[in-house]
Amino acid sequence: MFIAAICAILVTMVLVLIRALLGPSVWNCILAINSFGTLTVLLIAAHGFLMERPEFLDIALVYALISYIGTIAVLKFFEYGDLGPAKRAPLDEESN
């Protein structure tokens, strides 16, 4: 049962990785890597069930947290990193 789940997850991981390598812009790559993080969480959980070691679920939970924070950090960098200080100052004032 879990072998079937792992096979589906691995096939999807390959498809998503092809999109990440092929992606014509940086946003496509970020989208694909975000999905890849979710798939990794699933893979860790399924592997824990397959090996009958449910402690792996803790690792999956932590991986979900880190993956989300990484995606948001990379997005923030690519959204505001290119604009330079001239346009950043009014944005910062707005948010304050």
Next chain:
Amino acid sequence: MLETVRDLLSWAFILGGGFFLIVGGIGLLRLPDFFARMHAAGIIDTIGTDLLLLGMMIQAGFSLVTLKLLLIVLFIMFTSPTAAHALAKAALHGGHKPQLATGGDDDRGAD
């Protein structure tokens, strides 16, 4: 008897989850536009993940393992829309225009 029912239910959920994962992966690869591809990523994040983890929950029964799986489901339910929203906003901000229907048969995406 109960064991068989539980296994059957679990198989159904896990096979459905795997099906939707692969559908999402194919969509992520084949759809023409960035904003169209976000829908496919949404399929992976919502129904594929939830069905797979639900099947695992049925296998685990009532225990701490189920609680951890529930936490993972809850967390992904909260973070996936947030990340998708931030990604779409960042892409629009970064000059990405959605590909709109023009009536022509130009199916080369804006990418």
